[in-house]
Amino acid sequence: MNLLQAIRRNKAAYFFILPAMIVMIVLVFLPLAQGVYYSFTNMDQYNMGNKFVKASYEFVGLDNYVAVFTGPGLGEFLRILKQTVIWTFTNVFFHFAIGLGLALLLNRYIKGRAVYRMLLLIPWAVPSFISAFAWRWMFNGEYGFINVMLAKFGIEGIPWLSDPVWAMTAVIITNVWLGFPFMMVTFLGGLQSIPKDLYEAAYVDGASRIQQFFSITLPQLKSTIFTATLLGVIWTFNLFAVIYLITEGGPFNSTEILVTYAYDLAFSSWRLGEATTYGTIILSLLIAFSFFYSKVMKTTENE
Amino acid sequence: MEHRVSKFERFAVHLVLLLFVVIAVFPFLWLLSTSFKPPADIYTSEIHLIPQTFTLDNYKYLLNMKDNLFLKWVGNSLTIALLTTVLGVFFAATTAYALSRFNFPGKRLTGYSFFLAQMFPGAVLIVPLYNIVKNLGLLNSYTGLILAYITTALPFCVMMLKGYFDSIPIELEEAAKVDGLNTFQTFYRIVLPLALPGLAVTGFFAFITAWNEFLFALTFMNDQAAYTLPVGLRTFVFQFRTDWHFLSAGAILITLPVLLFFVVAQRWLISGLTAGGAKG
Numbered sequence: 221m222n223l224l225q226a227i228r229r230n231k232a233a234y235f236f237i238l239p240a241m242i243v244m245i246v247l248v249f250l251p252l253a254q255g256v257y258y259s260f261t262n263m264d265q266y267n268m269g270n271k272f273v274k275a276s277y278e279f280v281g282l283d284n285y286v287a288v289f290t291g292p293g294l295g296e297f298l299r300i301l302k303q304t305v306i307w308t309f310t311n312v313f314f315h316f317a318i319g320l321g322l323a324l325l326l327n328r329y330i331k332g333r334a335v336y337r338m339l340l341l342i343p344w345a346v347p348s349f350i351s352a353f354a355w356r357w358m359f360n361g362e363y364g365f366i367n368v369m370l371a372k373f374g375i376e377g378i379p380w381l382s383d384p385v386w387a388m389t390a391v392i393i394t395n396v397w398l399g400f401p402f403m404m405v406t407f408l409g410g411l412q413s414i415p416k417d418l419y420e421a422a423y424v425d426g427a428s429r430i431q432q433f434f435s436i437t438l439p440q441l442k443s444t445i446f447t448a449t450l451l452g453v454i455w456t457f458n459l460f461a462v463i464y465l466i467t468e469g470g471p472f473n474s475t476e477i478l479v480t481y482a483y484d485l486a487f488s489s490w491r492l493g494e495a496t497t498y499g500t501i502i503l504s505l506l507i508a509f510s511f512f513y514s515k516v517m518k519t520t521e522n523e
Numbered sequence: 524m525e526h527r528v529s530k531f532e533r534f535a536v537h538l539v540l541l542l543f544v545v546i547a548v549f550p551f552l553w554l555l556s557t558s559f560k561p562p563a564d565i566y567t568s569e570i571h572l573i574p575q576t577f578t579l580d581n582y583k584y585l586l587n588m589k590d591n592l593f594l595k596w597v598g599n600s601l602t603i604a605l606l607t608t609v610l611g612v613f614f615a616a617t618t619a620y621a622l623s624r625f626n627f628p629g630k631r632l633t634g635y636s637f638f639l640a641q642m643f644p645g646a647v648l649i650v651p652l653y654n655i656v657k658n659l660g661l662l663n664s665y666t667g668l669i670l671a672y673i674t675t676a677l678p679f680c681v682m683m684l685k686g687y688f689d690s691i692p693i694e695l696e697e698a699a700k701v702d703g704l705n706t707f708q709t710f711y712r713i714v715l716p717l718a719l720p721g722l723a724v725t726g727f728f729a730f731i732t733a734w735n736e737f738l739f740a741l742t743f744m745n746d747q748a749a750y751t752l753p754v755g756l757r758t759f760v761f762q763f764r765t766d767w768h769f770l771s772a773g774a775i776l777i778t779l780p781v782l783l784f785f786v787v788a789q790r791w792l793i794s795g796l797t798a799g800g801a802k803g
Contacts (some may be wrong), residue, residue: 223628230627232706237633240618240677248640253652258650263610269563271660304548322543325536328528338789339544345785346551349753350774354550355559357767363566365553371568397546405793458644461737465757481645487742499647506642 258398258496261283265490275491284497304457304477312452314396316445318491319403324437326404337408344401352465355394359466384474391475395462403448409457410444411437414435446517452505453513478502549780552735558582558771561686565768572673581772593773595748596755599665603751604733606669611676611729612684612722615683619684620710624693640678645738660778663749673740674716683728687721724792752777 227234264285269275287293326337333380343351345364358365359380369376380390414437423433438445460479463469469484471474476484486495531556552572557565558581560574585593587608621627622634652671661667691714699709740751747758757775785792 226626226628230625233621233630235707236617236621236625238589238712239680240614241633243614243673243677244636244640247642247652247670248678249636250649251648251655252643254651254654255647268654269658271658273565300687310524318543322540325540328536328561330533330536330540336540336544338786340540340547341785341789341793342547342551345782346778349735349737349756349782350554350778351550353774354771356765357771360552360767361660361764363568363767365570368570372570397550401547403790409793436767446605447752453640458642458646458647461735461753464737465753466738479644482595482646483649483738492650496647499644499650502644503647506644508640508641 255496256500258493259500261493263492263496264380265492268492280493284494287494288497288501294486300473300476300481303388303475307389307463307475307477308453308456310315310392311395311399311456312449312495314392315399315403315452315456318396318400318448319448320407322400322404323407323411326408340404341401343397344405348398349461349465351398352462355390355397357467359390381467382471387471387475391463391466394431394466395456395459398462399452399456403452406444406448407441407483410441414440446513450510450513457506478505524581528574538586540711543655553773558768560768564767577747581768582776584769585776590748591801592747592750592755596750597777599744599749600734600752603665603668603672604730606665607672607676607724607733608730610669611680612726614677615684615723615725617710618689619681619788620683623688624696635680637681640674641682643674645675645732649738649742652739659706661743664742664744667684668739668743668751671735671743672736675732675736679732680725680729683725684718684721687718688734692719720791727788727792734781765795 221370245430258277260279260281262280263275263277267275267277267339269277288297326333328342330336346354355402361367361380361382364380366380370377377384380386416435418440419432427435457477458479459477460483462476463475463480464483467475469480473481482495482498482502485491485498554573555570555693558576559579561576561578561580564571564575580682618633622630627746648671650676656662656667657671661670694715695713696709699713705713717725735751735753736751740754741757744754746751750758752773755769756777759770759773
């Protein structure tokens with residue numbers, strides 16, 4: 221009865237959420253279920269159907285998953301997964317380190333702080349596809365700024381986009397550049413909300429600045445760090461445009477990450493069943509990651 | 524709390540900040556410089572940040588493209604991003620308010636479903652959405668792409684606006700109730716006007732996200748005249764060469780308005796971001 225009463229008392233709330241919930245169900249949750257279902261079918265461009273022809277793909281059970289997790293499929297999957305992990309954690313690590321470092325510097329009383337902050341936010345303000353193009357141009361092997369500059373110092377040009385390792389380096393540099401400002405403003409906001417008297421007390425007690433950083437700043441920033449890095453990992457893991465616009469996953473799939481690989485499976489090879497299998501695996505990995513991450517954060521909080 | 528800061532330390536801080544400013548600004552400056560150069564000065568092993576020969580030809584080419592393609596892309600991008608913003612904010616506002624003010628059964632689940640939806644990779648939804656849009660005959664249409672963009676804009680707007688509503692003191696609404704307004708009237712007459720800055724900031728981010736989107740646009744729009752800007756600009760990238768002179772000019776035309784707006788509204792946007800979105 222209590223539940224019914226609570227529902228009745230909050231009738232207005234249900235009216236308020238109704239329109240958005242309908243949109244979410246129709247455009248997100250049903251298609252999601254459909255996508256998961258596709259992963260158990262042999263859907264491709266010929267049997268997917270269209271306005272005039274009925275779809276004729278068939279249920280194939282776990283075949284797609286078996287193909288990914290055994291034999292040559294497994295090798296491919298593990299390779300792409302490894303690249304995805306390198307891509308994601310290198311990016312988030314540098315976003316975090318540079319973002320926090322700059323936020324600490326900007327949180328001091330220095331001349332021109334507002335100007336510095338504004339200029340440092342430029343990578344965030346410029347549309348990201350433009351930045352991706354700007355960096356692709358910087359990395360151009362023959363006429364790109366970086367290689368031409370190196371040549372001036374007599375250093376041989378770097379095969380940025382044609383060598384597997386350098387290509388990965390190039391897309392990571394671009395994305396570190398794109399992502400540090402967001403972490404910087406987030407941490408700056410977090411730093412500014414730490415009560416000043418904590419530091420005053422620590423100063424009176426004779427704590428050094430390094431001690432203050434570890435005993436006040438870091439613990440106080442903890443929830444900001446948690447949210448920002450969790451979102452950072454999810455966003456970076458799912459980030460498509462930077463890689464696609466700079467290397468298109470090449471050379472030899474060396475910069476392919478799970479989402480770009482799934483996209484190519486779907487819309488270059490039109491192996492839609494297998495593509496949605498990858499999609500479902502990606503989603504499971506992300507959910508598992510955020511679950512464990514919040515568990516770990518919670519247990520450290522209780523200590 | 525102020526430790527005495529040595530001259531050397533102050534110098535070092537400025538040096539580090541300056542270094543990062545240069546890194547932050549340079550790729551864009553280089554693009555700006557490229558856009559005013561004739562091809563002969565672009566494809567060379569000389570470096571001149573200030574163009575030796577200054578030309579507007581690259582811009583003229585874009586603005587006079589065959590079938591006015593570039594302007595069409597601008598129009599497509601603007602329309603799609605604006606409509607996504609309006610719909611996203613409209614559907615999100617009441618939901619965010621309910622999540623902020625009511626303690627209704629199912630609230631946690633509702634909130635969680637929006638949080639989770641923010642996490643869905645486009646790569647998961649894109650195949651089913653493509654199928655739906657294709658079967659409705661909506662490929663190459665604004666409607667199809669807007670439907671896809673709503674799936675990212677809505678969860679994002681809900682989370683961000685909830686942050687705003689949480690920061691508006693509840694006393695005003697209680698007073699309004701005492702004055703005899705019902706819940707809906709309170710929302711439209713009292714809360715919404717107060718939340719206008721929040722709606723605007725949220726709208727701005729929704730706009731930018733749609734404006735920048737590439738994955739769905741690339742997949743849903745295969746007719747040149749229907750391209751949005753990111754996909755359109757990519758037509759200057761060929762397999763073995765790229766027309767950097769045109770691409771850079773297009774990039775600058777698109778970026779300058781955004782950048783100017785950003786410089787003007789910066790303070791306001793950041794406070795909006797830290798008040799709402801980043802708290803998830």
